[in-house]
Structure formats: C-alpha cells, structure tokens
Amino acid sequence: MADAVLGIETSCDETSAAVLVTGELASLVILSQDIHKVFGGVVPELASRAHLAALPAVVDRALAEAGLAPSAIDAVAVTAGPGLAGALLVGVVYAKSFAFAGGRALIGVHHMEGHLFAPAIEDRDLAPPFVALLVSGGHTLLLDVPAWGRYRLLGETRDDAAGEAFDKVATLLGLGYPGGPAIEKLAREGDPTRFSFPRPMIAEGFEFSFSGLKTAVLHAVRASDNLERDRAHLARGFQDAVLDVLVTKLERAVRATGYTTAVLGGGVACSRTLAARAAERLAGVARVAVASPRLNADNAAMIARAGWHRLRLGERSDWTLDARADLPLPGLEVGEPTHHAPRTTDSR
Ligand code: KG4
Ligand code: ZN
Numbered sequence: 001m002a003d004a005v006l007g008i009e010t011s012c013d014e015t016s017a018a019v020l021v022t023g024e025l026a027s028l029v030i031l032s033q034d035i036h037k038v039f040g041g042v043v044p045e046l047a048s049r050a051h052l053a054a055l056p057a058v059v060d061r062a063l064a065e066a067g068l069a070p071s072a073i074d075a076v077a078v079t080a081g082p083g084l085a086g087a088l089l090v091g092v093v094y095a096k097s098f099a100f101a102g103g104r105a106l107i108g109v110h111h112m113e114g115h116l117f118a119p120a121i122e123d124r125d126l127a128p129p130f131v132a133l134l135v136s137g138g139h140t141l142l143l144d145v146p147a148w149g150r151y152r153l154l155g156e157t158r159d160d161a162a163g164e165a166f167d168k169v170a171t172l173l174g175l176g177y178p179g180g181p182a183i184e185k186l187a188r189e190g191d192p193t194r195f196s197f198p199r200p201m202i203a204e205g206f207e208f209s210f211s212g213l214k215t216a217v218l219h220a221v222r223a224s225d226n227l228e229r230d231r232a233h234l235a236r237g238f239q240d241a242v243l244d245v246l247v248t249k250l251e252r253a254v255r256a257t258g259y260t261t262a263v264l265g266g267g268v269a270c271s272r273t274l275a276a277r278a279a280e281r282l283a284g285v286a287r288v289a290v291a292s293p294r295l296n297a298d299n300a301a302m303i304a305r306a307g308w309h310r311l312r313l314g315e316r317s318d319w320t321l322d323a324r325a326d327l328p329l330p331g332l333e334v335g336e337p338t339h340h341a342p343r344t345t346d347s348r
Helices: 034-039 044-066 085-102 111-122 162-172 179-187 211-223 227-257 272-281 300-312
Strands: 004-009 014-021 024-032 075-081 105-110 130-135 140-147 150-156 261-265 287-290 332-334
Touching: 004 044, 004 085, 004 300, 014 044, 014 300, 024 044, 024 300, 034 044, 044 085, 075 085, 075 111, 075 300, 085 105, 105 111, 105 300, 111 130, 111 140, 111 261, 111 300, 130 227, 140 227, 150 227, 162 179, 162 211, 162 227, 179 227, 179 272, 211 227, 227 261, 227 272, 261 272, 272 287
Parallel strands: 004 075, 075 105, 130 261, 150 332, 261 287
Antiparallel strands: 004 014, 014 024, 130 140, 140 150
C-alpha cells in the first residue's frame, strides 16, 4: 500500500513538499526562492544551495501540517527531471535517503507529468481521454492523452516556451521576474486595439513558435516614443497574441480528436485569462479542466499526485534513481491525432 505519499519538488526555484493521503491533499508547502529576483532569472548554483538549506525544514513543515509523523509516510515521489541538474539532485538525494531509511517505496516523477496531474487533485473525476496543453517556463506541449501514462505528442514549441516568452517580454517592458503574472496584471489596463502582434504558425498544425513574437514586441518597444504610456497596451497586445495562438491550437486538437475535455497545466495555466479564453472558445465543444493557480505553479502536490498514480500501478524506482536535466516524458509517442469518438453538439 502506498496511501500516504510525500511529494518533493526542487526542479527550479521553488522548494516544495506535500503530503497526499489516498489522493487527498493533506498539506502543501512551497518556498519560493527570492534570491533570483535581483538577477532577473534563476541562477542554477544559487538554486541548488537554497534547496539544500531549506528542504529538510520544508518537508518537516509539510508533515506537521498534515498531522503525520514521518513513520506514517508509505512512499516518496520526487521530481527526477527535467529541470536544473543540481537543483533536481538535491530533491532526489533527499527523497532516496528518506525512502531508504524508512523502508518506503520511491518513485521518480517527470515534472511535466506532475503538471498534467495537477487538476486531478481538485477534480477527482477528471479522467482521460482528453487533450492537454502544458505551458511552463521550459515547455509548450500539446498532448493527446488517451489514458494516464500514454501521451501522444501533437505539437511543441520550435523555439521559446510560452512562459519563457512572457518572461522575456516582461524584461523588455521593464517588469520583474517572473514575467507572466506581471504581464497579466498590466494587460488588464491595456487597450487591445493599440498593438496588433503576429500570431506565429496559427493558421495550421499543432506546433508553436514564440521567438518571432518576442522580436516583434522588441521592435514596438524601440519604436515607442513613450514607453510609460504604451507599456500596458504592449502587454495587452502581446498577451492577446500568445493566448490566441495557444487557444486556437488547443481548439484544433480538441476538434481533431473529438474529445470533450481539455486540460490546461503548467505555470502559464496560472493565468485566469488563459483559462477564461479557453473556456470561451471551447464552449459547447469541450469542458476545460484547470487547477487552482497554486497547483499550477511548481509544487510538490502535483508530483505526489502523479507519483501516487504510478505507485498504484505497482511501479517503483530503485536506489539507482538519478536526476536527469533532460528526462524524457514516459509514455510519449509522436504522431497525428486519431479521431476517437463522435462528438455531439451538447457534449460538454
Ligand atoms: O511551471 P512553472 O511554474 O515553472 C516551470 O516548470 O518552468 O512555469 C513558470 C512560467 C514562467 O515563465 C511564468 O512567467 C509563467 O509560468 N506564468 C505565467 C503566469 N503565471 C506564471 N504566464 C502567464 N500568465 C500568468 N499569470
Ligand atoms: Zn513547472
């Protein structure tokens, strides 16, 4: 039995631990490393050191908030990749020690599979088949998910990830890191008609490209004679372009598969604007499942949830589990979507 799962996530700049008991979230602690703000981006070596200093206390806090002694934990799920090698290593070594010392099961989890499982924490009925759009600082993945653990890659980004584009444009606009939340907030005050940016690769297919859009914003910033006045309008124009591309491809994938559920995950899915636009576009076609923002940003609850799924299937990692910065998504196949089910007009 692996009913009480301790989740650990240290792939980037959040030190996080969570406890999941039979799939229910018992506690979640997320410590965001402030130190990177002054550098305008994550400094890997500083991230590793901060994880090392904070992780034991973060785990203790998660156990205390769950009201459980360490002895009550049956299994440990840890992000094994992808991410920053040194940062991942801190979590993996800690998880291995914790599991080994208590004779507990250990399972290594792919970070993006964690993001995929996040909405299933709050929505216990969520089940494949569905289309998933996973958008983070490092990835932009459009997946056909016929079953948990089986992922057909429909499209990904050819250059920058969606979150990366938000972060880079935020820097161009003189906003802080991370850029996504700052752009979303500022865009609310922006006039959508002032700047119209290109929607790269929107016309067909499932692939993404965001680096040209970033360059277009750069040119507009340079051409502006009053950045103070234009900043909110630029943020609005950029955000509208990115979200239009994301939602258009998501809709295309939903129509191609005939599924009636679409899942949004990853840090960019913290954007309530993205969730609202997707729901609007897919109204009458598919329901949109998206977790609360704190479960979409990097956190250990999603890792515990994905790990719990694999543990229940009898999967275990052994003591050779290693951190891998470029870990491939397990169960990933590349291919065209197959139309699975007839869709009726009232299937929501
Ligand atoms: O999943 P995540 O927390 O970390 C990675 O695995 O990369 O994603 C972080 C990304 C950052 O690029 C951040 O700017 C973006 O998610 N993000 C957002 C919003 N909140 C976070 N992007 C757009 N709108 C938001 N509200
Ligand atoms: Zn992430």
